[in-house]
Amino acid sequence: MTPRGDTASFLNALRDPKRAKRLLGAIKELTAEPVAIMEVCGGHTRTIVRYGLEQLLPKEISFLHGPGCPVCVTPRERVDMAVALAQKRGLVLATLGDMLRVPGSSGSLLQARASGCDIRVVYSPLDVLALAKQNPKKTVVFFAIGFETTAPTTAALLERCLMEGIQNVKVLVNHVLVAPAIEALLKEDGSRIDAFIAPGHVCTITGTAPFEPLASSYQKPFVVSGFEPWDILLGLHNLLGMIANKETGVKIAYTRAVLPQGNPKALSFIERFFDVRESFRWRGLGNIPKSALRLKHEFSAFDAEKAYAGVFSSDSKPDPEACLCGEVLKGNAKPSECGLFGQACTPQDPVGACMVSSEGACGIYFRYKGRVPA
Amino acid sequence: MCLAIPSKIVELRGPGLAVADTLGTTRLVSLDLLEEPPSVGDYVIIHVGYAIQRLDPKDALETMDLFLDLLGTDDDA
Numbered sequence: 074m075t076p077r078g079d080t081a082s083f084l085n086a087l088r089d090p091k092r093a094k095r096l097l098g099a100i101k102e103l104t105a106e107p108v109a110i111m112e113v114c115g116g117h118t119r120t121i122v123r124y125g126l127e128q129l130l131p132k133e134i135s136f137l138h139g140p141g142c143p144v145c146v147t148p149r150e151r152v153d154m155a156v157a158l159a160q161k162r163g164l165v166l167a168t169l170g171d172m173l174r175v176p177g178s179s180g181s182l183l184q185a186r187a188s189g190c191d192i193r194v195v196y197s198p199l200d201v202l203a204l205a206k207q208n209p210k211k212t213v214v215f216f217a218i219g220f221e222t223t224a225p226t227t228a229a230l231l232e233r234c235l236m237e238g239i240q241n242v243k244v245l246v247n248h249v250l251v252a253p254a255i256e257a258l259l260k261e262d263g264s265r266i267d268a269f270i271a272p273g274h275v276c277t278i279t280g281t282a283p284f285e286p287l288a289s290s291y292q293k294p295f296v297v298s299g300f301e302p303w304d305i306l307l308g309l310h311n312l313l314g315m316i317a318n319k320e321t322g323v324k325i326a327y328t329r330a331v332l333p334q335g336n337p338k339a340l341s342f343i344e345r346f347f348d349v350r351e352s353f354r355w356r357g358l359g360n361i362p363k364s365a366l367r368l369k370h371e372f373s374a375f376d377a378e379k380a381y382a383g384v385f386s387s388d389s390k391p392d393p394e395a396c397l398c399g400e401v402l403k404g405n406a407k408p409s410e411c412g413l414f415g416q417a418c419t420p421q422d423p424v425g426a427c428m429v430s431s432e433g434a435c436g437i438y439f440r441y442k443g444r445v446p447a
Numbered sequence: 448m449c450l451a452i453p454s455k456i457v458e459l460r461g462p463g464l465a466v467a468d469t470l471g472t473t474r475l476v477s478l479d480l481l482e483e484p485p486s487v488g489d490y491v492i493i494h495v496g497y498a499i500q501r502l503d504p505k506d507a508l509e510t511m512d513l514f515l516d517l518l519g520t521d522d523d524a
């Protein structure tokens with residue numbers, strides 16, 4: 074027998090159809106009324122679609138795919154800013170791979186790179202540090218996107234720069250906060266969301282605190298779940314139990330990776346380097362108050378937004394009208410409802426950001442489309 | 448962006464760096480965001496090259512099977 078501590082056997086257990094079946098049985102017993110559950114995170118959407126979970130569950134349970142895809146929610150004008158920076162001489166723009174294909178007003182970063190801009194794909198902010206050391210005469214600008222999970226990694230990069238006296242790194246900060254976006258969805262007229270599967274790794278950092286006020290103000294149950302099929306089913310089981318008991322609040326089903334208080338060290342990194350913007354525009358969701366981070370004034374030396382304020386133009390084009398990304402990100406439409414899906418819009422040649430990312434609903438449906446109900 | 452698969456620390460490389468093994472693929476990861484530095488053999492969750500939490504797969508597996516026992520549905524043969 075494989076040793077129990079081994080990663081592979083652990084993953085097999087989390088994907089084991091037999092165990093899943095037993096949990097599915099318990100879920101069926103708890104299902105009564107129709108219930109619409111939003112899984113906030115794109116990682117959850119991927120598991121649900123990839124393993125065809127919706128088809129295995131009672132028809133009363135439906136999933137609304139949420140806005141938890143950082144690439145998808147980064148609006149066009151921020152991509153335009155990155156493209157404008159990349160066109161500067163003596164500058165290296167570093168970005169995570171998925172951002173490369175996101176369409177901007179005048180093309181994507183991929184197109185900018187093809188036209189000769191120095192754009193490097195990095196896997197981690199750690200690579201940015203290495204790039205800066207290898208290119209001491211150039212400024213390396215990191216196009217930083219992502220939620221609370223990623224913000225501390227950007228902060229840790231800057232901390233290393235300070236410690237090692239590296240002065241040729243700047244960051245274009247686009248970090249966003251999940252809870253204000255969830256609140257924006259709950260405030261929409263006719264919101265259909267009954268309960269939430271809360272994002273696992275965001276909560277690894279933040280703990281349950283950002284979601285507690287939402288649960289109590291809007292009287293909704295939240296369960297923090299992991300990313301394997303077992304985790305989603307366990308989260309669902311907890312949620313249905315809460316619904317049956319008319320409970321609200323935030324529970325953690327992903328106990329192996331999430332503590333109620335989160336990761337205090339990572340939170341202290343966020344606190345030290347960032348403060349909250351008055352407002353930030355999300356793709357599809359529009360302006361949301363207090364929903365994003367920016368560098369604190371004392372760290373302006375790292376702030377690409379300040380250093381290059383002159384190169385950004387303010388005439389970004391709106392997203393193409395036929396693209397339903399906005400409605401997809403709010404859980405109001407499934408990708409297959411978009412007329413362009415799989416035809417004019419594919420991962421190779423995306424019209425909207427939701428098709429680009431491996432965490433975007435359109436990209437996920439495209440990749441696993443055989444498993445999506447018509 | 449999220450790498451949900453537990454990765455095993457196989458080598459510590461100061462300062463604040465380690466080599467982690469994710470299902471046979473190894474890479475350099477930062478330990479800057481961990482409250483306490485892990486030891487070789489510990490499992491962590493990695494997000495864009497940073498270990499963000501330690502976890503214990505063995506413990507998690509036991510919790511899972513305990514939960515199934517409590518559910519009291521059919522035993523897996």
Ligand code: SF4
Nearest residue numbers: 397398411418425435
């Ligand atoms: S399929 Fe493409 S065009 Fe349609 S909503 Fe998705 S990203 Fe937008």
